[in-house]
Amino acid sequence: MSSPFIGQGAVKAALAGHLARRDGAGRRLKLAAIALAVGGLYLLCWKLAQIDVVKLATGLPKLGHWLAQAWPPNLNELPVFAERMAETMAMALLGTTAAALLALPMAVLASRNITPFPKLYYPARWLLNALRGIDSFVFALLFVAAVGLGPFAGVLGIALHTWGSAAKLFADHIENAGTGPLDAVRSTGAGRGTAIVYALLPDLLPVLLSTTLFWWEFNVRASTVLGVVGAGGIGQELKNSMDLLDFSRLFTIIALILVVVTLLDQLSGWLRKKLV
Structure with missing residues (x-):
């Protein structure tokens, strides 16, 4: 015959595991939301700053000519x-x-x-x-x-x-x-x-x-x-x-x-x- 204390311990352990998984999922969601927000901020800044890598690549030879x-x-x-x-x-x-x-x-x-x-x-x-x-x-x-x-x-x-x-x-x-x-x-x-x-x-x-x-x-x-x-x-x-x-x-x-x-x-x- 199993002890009631053992049953209660198992329930508590299962509950603790469930809460830990839920907290872990919540943290992952929060980190994902922060990553998306930071990524969106940098994309917006990239657009506002009008970054154009093609212009940089075509302009570097001109800069080299000026330096010469x-x-x-x-x-x-x-x-x-x-x-x-x-x-x-x-x-x-x-x-x-x-x-x-x-x-x-x-x-x-x-x-x-x-x-x-x-x-x-x-x-x-x-x-x-x-x-x-x-x-x-x-x-x-x-x-x-x-x-x-x-x-x-x-x-x-x-x-x-x-x-x-x-x-x-x-x-x-x-x-x-x-x-x-x-x-x-x-x-x-x-x-x-x-x-x-x-x-x-x-x-x-x-x-x-x-x-x-x-x-x-x-x-x-x-x-x-x-x-x-x-x-x-x-x-x-x-x-x-x-x-x-x-x-x-x-x-x-x-x-x-x-x-x-x-x-x-x-x-x-x-x-x-x-x-x-």
């Missing part, structure tokens, strides 16, 4: 290119410096743990998101209409976009930092501003300077194309060469950009290692 025309490089205007490259570096340096100076007080407002005006926390974050969401290229285009052609529009475009990006990173560093030294200084009766300047910022200064160096390095690369919208710098010569289909001149400009950017990358990386 680019050799040897044209060095006759190298002094002009060097001057334009110096304009680009100046735009990046001035724009990044202005952005860093503006970013520091904004980062204090946008840091939940130290903001002196909690009601301004979200508006400050929204402003930074708006500045980050508009590329320096677009800002430069707008400022060309306001202040005219030339590097000044590029400086303003770089400064506004970098202001939002750098301030957001500064605020994240501040929120992740320990507030022990800040609280210790506040306990002596010092004001919030004094505590921030003398207790918090000295600890964060190396990482803030490292972040600023990163943005300067990034902006040198980004500002090479601002001349396309009339913001001066080496990008203006780049656009002129493309318009004239002067590929040897274009190759010289691209080579100069690569050399300068590589050197700046090395210098910036070395400085960041010294700071952190």
Whole structure:
């Protein structure tokens, strides 16, 4: 005679097996639905981006022909290119410096743990998101209409976009930092501003300077194309060469950009290692 407990155990085991199979089928259906959704998304993006492999295959020989025309490089205007490259570096340096100076007080407002005006926390974050969401290229285009052609529009475009990006990173560093030294200084009766300047910022200064160096390095690369919208710098010569289909001149400009950017990358990386 079989035990009732054995019968109950068999029923429970069968029920558990049924539930496991049902859960496994549900997971497979969910994974299949996710795969179909992702596949549909990429198909839609493929269509919207107008990807045409045939055009690429037929266009590559033309690109090869242009590259063949680019050799040897044209060095006759190298002094002009060097001057334009110096304009680009100046735009990046001035724009990044202005952005860093503006970013520091904004980062204090946008840091939940130290903001002196909690009601301004979200508006400050929204402003930074708006500045980050508009590329320096677009800002430069707008400022060309306001202040005219030339590097000044590029400086303003770089400064506004970098202001939002750098301030957001500064605020994240501040929120992740320990507030022990800040609280210790506040306990002596010092004001919030004094505590921030003398207790918090000295600890964060190396990482803030490292972040600023990163943005300067990034902006040198980004500002090479601002001349396309009339913001001066080496990008203006780049656009002129493309318009004239002067590929040897274009190759010289691209080579100069690569050399300068590589050197700046090395210098910036070395400085960041010294700071952190």
